[in-house]
Amino acid sequence: MITIKNNVDKTRAKDLIQTIYKTCKSEPNLSPRPIMEFWKAYGQGRVLIAIHKGEPVGWLMLVPYTDKVQELVAGFVMDSYRSKGVFTKLIHEAVTYSQVSILVTFNKTLERYLNTAVGFSNSSFWEAIKLSRGHFIFRRLNLNRLKAIRAHYQTSKPKYLIFQKHE
Numbered sequence: 001m002i003t004i005k006n007n008v009d010k011t012r013a014k015d016l017i018q019t020i021y022k023t024c025k026s027e028p029n030l031s032p033r034p035i036m037e038f039w040k041a042y043g044q045g046r047v048l049i050a051i052h053k054g055e056p057v058g059w060l061m062l063v064p065y066t067d068k069v070q071e072l073v074a075g076f077v078m079d080s081y082r083s084k085g086v087f088t089k090l091i092h093e094a095v096t097y098s099q100v101s102i103l104v105t106f107n108k109t110l111e112r113y114l115n116t117a118v119g120f121s122n123s124s125f126w127e128a129i130k131l132s133r134g135h136f137i138f139r140r141l142n143l144n145r146l147k148a149i150r151a152h153y154q155t156s157k158p159k160y161l162i163f164q165k166h167e
Contacts (some may be wrong), residue, residue, distance in 0.1 A: 002051065004051070017038045021038055031073075041062065048078065048093055060090040060118075065132035075091075095163050100164050102136065114161055120160055121161065
């Protein structure tokens with residue numbers, strides 16, 4: 001059974017953060033981020049970790065922009081656990097943390113799935129900037145992030161998705 005946590009044993013936290021950091025640098029569907037960003041999010045309980053039999057099999061980081069808006073980033077599931085509902089569990093947990101969640105993907109299949117099965121809706125770059133009060137654009141002004149975004153653009157266009165919690 002897969003469980004979602006926002007921390008691991010202290011002795012394993014360093015390895016986990018290193019793995020997430022290296023994966024974001026090497027996985028073509030992810031954008032590199034400074035390692036301190038992962039440590040900060042982890043310390044705030046904003047790195048969700050999918051655990052199976054005591055081992056991390058996936059993760060998703062939550063980046064808060066305002067009291068009510070966050071972005072879901074660096075989502076990844078180990079190959080052998082894909083198509084088993086792990087990412088869905090991470091997403092369902094993540095959207096409970098904020099009123100509005102923004103997610104950007106270049107994957108059209110993921111876009112369709114999040115829209116139809118999870119309740120996201122298509123949005124725009126400008127709406128993401130507006131909802132985040134500009135933080136969305138400023139977080140992307142990093143040379144490594146800009147290079148990764150440029151590489152993504154060569155194969156497809158980004159899809160901006162919004163999830164709004166209804167209370």
